[in-house]
Amino acid sequence: MRSWCLCQICTCGRHHCPHGTTRIYENTGVCCPTTEYLEKYPTYGSVLPAQSLKPKQGFQAYRGKMEGITTFKSDYRPYEIIQQPRHAPEEYKPNQGEIDLGTTYKRDFNSYKIQPVAIVRPLERQQVKKGKLDTVPTYKDDYRAWDIQKSELYKPEQSYYPPTVKFGNSTTFQDNYVPWEIQPRQSFKPSSVVQRPTVPFNGDTSHHLDYAPYQLESKLARPKEVYKPTNQPFEDLTTHRCDFQGLVGATAKICRPAHTRVTQNAQFEGSTEFRDSFQPWEIPPPKVKKVQEYVPPTGSMQLHSTSHLDYVPYQAERVIPIRPISHRRNHHFPFQGKSTTKEDFPAWESCRQGLIKKQQQIPNPSGKFDGLSTFRSHYVPHELIPTESCKPINVPLQSSCPFDDVTMYSTEYAPKKQEICPASYASPPGYIFENTNSQGHKFFRKITPAVKAF
Template identity: 60%
Template sequence: MEGITTFKSDYLPYDIVKRPFQVPEEYKPKTGEIELGTTYQKDYNVHKIQPVTLVRPLERKHTTGGKLDTIPTYQDDYRSWEVQRREPSKAEHIYHPPTEKFGNSTTFQDDFVPKELILRQSFKPRVAKLSDVPFDSATSHRSSYIVHQLQPKFIRAKEAYKPSNQPFEDLTTHRNDFKGLPGQLVKSCKPDNAKVGSNAHFNGVTEFQDRFQPWLVSLPELRKTKEYVPPPGNMDFNSTSHLDYVKHQIVPAVPIRPVSNGGRTSAPFQGNTTMKEDFKAWGTCRQEIIKNQQEIPKPTGKFYDLTTFKSDYLPHQIIPAQSFKPVHAIAPSSAPFQDETMYRTEYTPQKQEICPANYPSPPGYVYVNTDSGGHKFFRLLTPESFESHSNPIPKEVGVVS
């Protein structure tokens, strides 16, 4: 078998040319105003709408006195007619096989017209030419930056902690001011732990040990199982059914179904059944509610309004329970109330440091300039110039936090 296919023998390669690129036209908006009117707004005429009338048929009352007509409208009105068969309108196309080998051309070969491909214009930038000039590393920061000398940082001396000279009292206001209320001690309602029992010695004999007398029990007798002895001779596998059964000739059952007539009759269909002929409808009435007779007769006498609680209840005298709550007696004192606390006697106030940002011109700093963002810059004064400055730091300034 040759390894040449129709694709290898008939295929001719051709040069591939790129598709032409169509430049889209620039959108130019139309001048003037847009008319928003539609044909619906111009041609539509408004009509008055009347309420819709119901097409529902009137309610029919079914009567049971007449005879039921069982012939449907389909059997009464339908008349079958002869229908002739339609001839097919399909054009007769006889297939003729080609005489040549692979003589029929494909739709692609018939309809496809090869076109020349135009190369697209490349918008890719060209390779930049490298410069031979050495790189100048001068920046605006290097050229414009002026180095300023930093002044020594002003360090404020911390004040030493001075402890209080008075000794610390560990008494609280509760210990100093609270006085116990007079009252009796609470009595315990727990019963006395009295010893229950006698001093007689326990001899260790119980009722079970005294009355129960053990008796001898004999062991159960064991029965020996007999050894299995197989019967002599061979086993006969014939059963009574195999030996005594006699086969009989069985005739197949005849179906009792009636013979169906293949031909159709032209006689009209009789829709009468035994149910329709023998069953006669009768009028029905609603059954009354079945009520059981009351076994207990209703009382006829006068109601005395006397219950068993009123007739049999005996009132008893109520004895109030004894209260064990102590008497809430407060002994008034004529001594003046001491309102001194640990916070008042032992608290040492510390000096508050105020943030320099709270002042419009902070003391100890000199205004330098303001940048483009609105931020003000200040310079710290040295201790020598700080004393001779015209705006000294105030000792105490009221600040609302």
């Protein structure tokens, strides 16, 4: 007998089995109809899985008692530590005699007597007070200009002559391109002039001509269903009230202490819980440490340091500089502030150049403006002719025939009886609950009707 799952019994597609936790190594042989994988990928025959080529781990634990000796303890041998001898510094003994202040630089590089360098520049020309200044440079004296003849030009002669009249010459475009007579094209655009019809409009449109009115049937009035209340009384029990009922138990006792009413005439004892629990302890006074009296040392203080005793000062001579003595010229006459450039190149008188404006070709208008523009002078007003509207008058059509409300939906629609899904019941009709597998699917067995024997 085949077993049906609740997912297969459902016809509306809204009822499924409650999927709970699954078991990994369970093989019941019943397929799950809710997965898409089993529908697309069917199961193959009895094919054994591939054997693993991984070597088996043959480790055997040591069962004996473990010794407390490691590889470091067995291989390591401690050596005898010998204390290294400490180097005692020798006592410093200062050298006797005078210190030699000679260096390697003084010994290898001896000073030489330096003579003043002779000036290589030419002697200055004494400026003659009377007479003109000779401003001929060396370049003009040594380099003479050659007499070079001008080479002839190989450029062709210019055949262009400027015109005597304004815009007199013709352009390249006018010379090469001969004007042709332009013939206007025939326009296929309809004329914009509205042609008025001579015959009056009769009101016939394509809708009026093609539309065929149909006679409407009388609409059936559906009787209103009368509400019939149920005879069974209403049970106000919810799922929470049915499934979750309170446990019967004893009422909780109050842990609050008894309230003792204090009278107005009672006096305050002055004792609190803090005073009763925490009694004062006797704290001994701290011990005072005695400070030893300062005893100054006897004798006089020696102010000699190691530097004063070991390093004796020597009298050093001052090093003479080896650089040559600068021979400066002391001139007592005042500075004149004149130079060759100032005398030969005097400043020119420069004036600011004025603006270069082109002469205005169009003369300015003379006289008073009369207020007449080009648009007003050339514009010719025309009389507007309003276009007549061809739109029909919006008047509701009145007809004595009733409206035909027959549609394709009303003629071809056949109402079907609403079926109730069998999975919506607690136990589907025609099925008996069998079992529930580990995946949470509920399986039912179909009841076969008994066949009567003839």
